Amino acid sequence: MTKENVQGASEEEPQGQSKKGLKKQQKEAEKAAKKAEKQAKLADQQEADEDDFAKDRYGVCPMVQSQQKLDRALVRVQDLTPEKAEQQIWVRARIHTSRAKGKQCFLVLRHQQFTVQALIAVGDHASKQMVKFAANLTKESIIDVEAVVKKVDQKIESCSQQDVELHVERIFVISQSEPRLPLQLEDAVRPEGDGDEEGRATVNQDTRLDNRVIDLRTTTSQAIFRLQSGVCQLFRDTLINKGFVEIQTPKIISAASEGGANVFTVSYFKTSAYLAQSPQLYKQMCICADFDKVFCVGPVFRAEDSNTHRHLTEFVGLDIEMAFNYHYHEVVDYITDTMVQIFKGLHDRFQTEIQTVNKQYPSEPFKFLEPTLRLEYKEGLAMLKAAGVEMGDEDDLSTPNEKLLGRLVKEKYDTDFYVLDKYPLAVRPFYTMPDPNNPKYSNSYDMFMRGEEILSGAQRVHDAQLLTERAMHHGIDLEKIKAYIDSFRYGAPPHAGGGIGLERVTMLYLGLHNIRQTSMFPRDPKRLTP
């Protein structure tokens, strides 16, 4: 490629990517290349007339194929501050926007969530041709620029780096973007109301997800997934500090771990197997194997045909299991403290990310109490009944009632995080320990953020005989969970634990309303790509 090729490219209005096959695309690309070549030749002739003194100062680089080890430091956009004023530096960034104005071209350069203004003007360092070249570069192309950092008198409100701009002296393209983007980044970060009012576009969810690589470049997406990385880190660091061991549990299993429903089947050589619906049985087996306090972070799979705002067929489970001495509340305290450490860490370390997301999706700051509020299921039910809800003592909470209870709890206790303890035994899995004082209840709990469940947990039955009885009561084929039940025959400590949905924690902490926003490449009954 030569530098002239790009000059033929001009920005067009965004439109849907052609759905025709790649071969056709290729042919078109070849045609376009030939056309560009012709144009380039013409342009060459024209420009040969006026001598371009800056011709070595711009152009399209050959594809970076590691031809050389260039000893050139690149400064990150986020590090462009007034302390660097008057320094000559190199920067690599994308072209976020571009605006030509007479003999000048203003670019906004972007790297991740950071932006800076850059100016190329005809003068000592740039020729007319060079400014034209810059003005014709396609948005989202990646470029290297050499520039002098200049302090500005008036803050540049539209950029993250408001106190400086770059005066560009050289500009080279590292990777060109096609001119037609499947979505515009500025549309993708526009708050939902704003678009309607002012007749400006927003981007619907399917377009975002179909073009996830572009959608993930927005400041909002960058912030969401950096914060999510932080949730994982805080979860693990807190537990490792508390003496937990990280385990890895198999995802391909020979029998459905939580009963037969909602499980994906896998062809396994000459037989079939299942995808684990949770690491439940395996983390408990690790407790029986004396690891005492274990956690794992990994995918869990649910073949549930639920098309809701908070269900995915594959999500990331943050799982905890722990032996305790005398009462499962020892474990509940460990888990709630872990959640509190996560909330504090997010608040302290991810304020920029939280504020970035809030610009597009406003929400109240997340509130929690110390110690964590723990209500009994009965108490929760009483609050709901007092608010006019009719439901039986042993019924499970429906999603609307869950949310209503969250609002009632928020009003009364001013917290977005609480534990609901002692669920009816009937609505919990077979391995749940019954309440010693009332056989209709159980030593089990859910935890909620902003009125939605993020964790389900319980003391587990650690006695093989009672476990067998409970499994039979639930109609589970004992032969299929033999290895699991046998684990409890050779001395098993009392233990409890829980499983947290990572995407839900991120969604609810940030006050978002759809779990697909907090899963990079979400999977639901209707979506398997990208």
Add this chain to the structure above:
Amino acid sequence: MTKENVQGASEEEPQGQSKKGLKKQQKEAEKAAKKAEKQAKLADQQEADEDDFAKDRYGVCPMVQSQQKLDRALVRVQDLTPEKAEQQIWVRARIHTSRAKGKQCFLVLRHQQFTVQALIAVGDHASKQMVKFAANLTKESIIDVEAVVKKVDQKIESCSQQDVELHVERIFVISQSEPRLPLQLEDAVRPEGDGDEEGRATVNQDTRLDNRVIDLRTTTSQAIFRLQSGVCQLFRDTLINKGFVEIQTPKIISAASEGGANVFTVSYFKTSAYLAQSPQLYKQMCICADFDKVFCVGPVFRAEDSNTHRHLTEFVGLDIEMAFNYHYHEVVDYITDTMVQIFKGLHDRFQTEIQTVNKQYPSEPFKFLEPTLRLEYKEGLAMLKAAGVEMGDEDDLSTPNEKLLGRLVKEKYDTDFYVLDKYPLAVRPFYTMPDPNNPKYSNSYDMFMRGEEILSGAQRVHDAQLLTERAMHHGIDLEKIKAYIDSFRYGAPPHAGGGIGLERVTMLYLGLHNIRQTSMFPRDPKRLTP
């Protein structure tokens, strides 16, 4: 259950667990319970004759069902040191061994990899009946004891806590083990040679894996998996310090990520899908989405019918992908430094675990150089040819040649870790960047520990056109990887990365010889359980 039940139990020689159904087991258990009840009644009568002054000091606790919040601190076995001498404490532990001798009973109590001797003797605190009760407890049962910590004159060589023993005053069973263990822990930690010579048993791998919960209790297993948890932690901490973001990639995918072979098929509602053979395409898409430096830790699936010492059908991938400026060696340096940080961290923080494993599986300490040795594939081939190996310049390394090269490198450079760079293009995946100087080679590399591959990586093709050409050259259906190829159309930074096999790192660092030892619940073509 009453305390008398246990008295009927006696230790028997280990033998294979009956393979008959659970129902039969249950019937037998019921019979045994009736028999025990009868015996208990008899025992009751006998004991009624002699008054038992200690009868409240021992027994079987009711199943811990969180009946009460007991305000009792339990001291961990590993914390039983001479500083605690003369203190009255409570300990929870398993019965590791038990030896009755006249009016005394010596127990070795175990918690995880730590052991302490405990003595119960007829006297002020224990009756004849209480000593008999203790002597009859089954191995691996979990007990609470109240005891006084006593310094000992002679070190107790057989225990980890060598300077103290416990004088037991109360003993209660928390969870009873069945008397017949499917394997003996002392057999399971015996070095392989030792068993043969002295006519003592060792435990074969299938017995271990069939009874993994017991096998994981051994000091060796505890050490292996604590160290493996450390590998994950060191990997992530090092990368987070280097500015990486953790990502979560989908495991259920619509098209085989690395070509069609060796992929597991999943039924996905009314269609089918595949299990990801690596997070390759997704971590690259994150680079195109400006995350710049990403890592992920998660399961990868290979439907390969390989029954070798180092292949699993499901293993844990530690994956890295990173944008670089001008040369992929920037990324190679990041990865090798990450490996070096892991080696150093293991050496500094897991010395006890390393030595524990070495007792059963002796090996030389793991050696590495700083900076890491990097050889070109051609150089490796020249070394092999000089050693008499015949192979073509563009052939891949066979496993025996890989190992031989490892030995040659160790002899010449004294390192167990090195990089082999610039593999022939023909033996690498379609997304590998060709060498700019020689089209037969590529910008790709493997990394080796003790002569076995632990990482495979490369600079990736970041240009949609070249990627299309390379995919077609490999006969890959372009329509199936459209979303992936399209990711590179809107500006893509040059990038490189690699995938590390967690179980292999643990195995090779510790000098073990079978990957099933470093996977808690290994999956291979013949094993799906437990």
